[in-house]
Amino acid sequence: MRRTTLALAVVILAVSCNRELSLTEFAAEVEALVTTHTAGMDENDQFLNAEPPTVERIRAYATRRMELRNAFLTGFEELEPPRQAEDITAAALETIRSLVEAEQVLFERASSTDDVNELSGIWETPEGQAARAADAQAVAICQAAEAALNSTEDRQALIGMPWVPSELQEVVNVAFGCTAADR
Numbered sequence: 001m002r003r004t005t006l007a008l009a010v011v012i013l014a015v016s017c018n019r020e021l022s023l024t025e026f027a028a029e030v031e032a033l034v035t036t037h038t039a040g041m042d043e044n045d046q047f048l049n050a051e052p053p054t055v056e057r058i059r060a061y062a063t064r065r066m067e068l069r070n071a072f073l074t075g076f077e078e079l080e081p082p083r084q085a086e087d088i089t090a091a092a093l094e095t096i097r098s099l100v101e102a103e104q105v106l107f108e109r110a111s112s113t114d115d116v117n118e119l120s121g122i123w124e125t126p127e128g129q130a131a132r133a134a135d136a137q138a139v140a141i142c143q144a145a146e147a148a149l150n151s152t153e154d155r156q157a158l159i160g161m162p163w164v165p166s167e168l169q170e171v172v173n174v175a176f177g178c179t180a181a182d183r
Contacts (some may be wrong), residue, residue, distance in 0.1 A: 037071070041065070047060070058119045069096070098137060
C-alpha cells in the first residue's frame with residue numbers, strides 16, 4: 001500500500017518561486033516527497049518485524065504509520081500542479097485522502113483493543129478490507145498517472161522545433177511502482 005501511495009505523489013506538481021514548474025521539475029519535487037515517505041514506511045515496517053508482535057509494538061507501529069501518512073498527505077496538499085496535470089493531480093489527491101481516511105479508521109480500531117491476536121489479523125476486519133479497497137483505488141489512479149506522464153514520450157519528435165511551445169516538447173518517463181508486486 002505504501003508504494004502505491006508514494007507513487008501517486010509523482011502526479012503532483014510543486015510551485016516554486018511563483019512560477020509553474022515543468023513536468024520534469026515536478027517529477028523531481030514529488031520524488032523527494034515520495035522518497036521521504038517510502039524511507040519512513042520501510043523503517044517503520046522494519047521496526048514492527050524486528051521483534052515478536054506485542055500490543056505496544058503494534059500500537060507504536062500504527063501510530064508512526066498514521067504520522068507518516070498524514071505528513072505525506074499534508075505534503076501533497078501543499079503542492080500545486082501545472083495546468084497539464086491538474087485533473088490527474090486532483091484525482092490522486094482525492095485518492096490519497098481516501099486511503100488516509102480508511103487507514104485512520106483502521107488505526108482507531110487497532111487503538112481500541114488489547115488483544116494481540118486481534119491486532120495481528122486487523123487487515124482481515126471490515127476496516128482492514130476498506131483500507132485494502134482504498135489501496136486498490138490508489139493503484140488504479142497511480143497507473144493512470146504513470147500512463148499520462150509517459151505518454152509524453154510521443155513528443156520526442158517535437159524536441160528542438162522552434163514553432164512548438166516548450167511545454168509540448170518536454171518528455172517525461174516515470175516508473176512509479178503501481179502494481180501490488182512493486183509495493
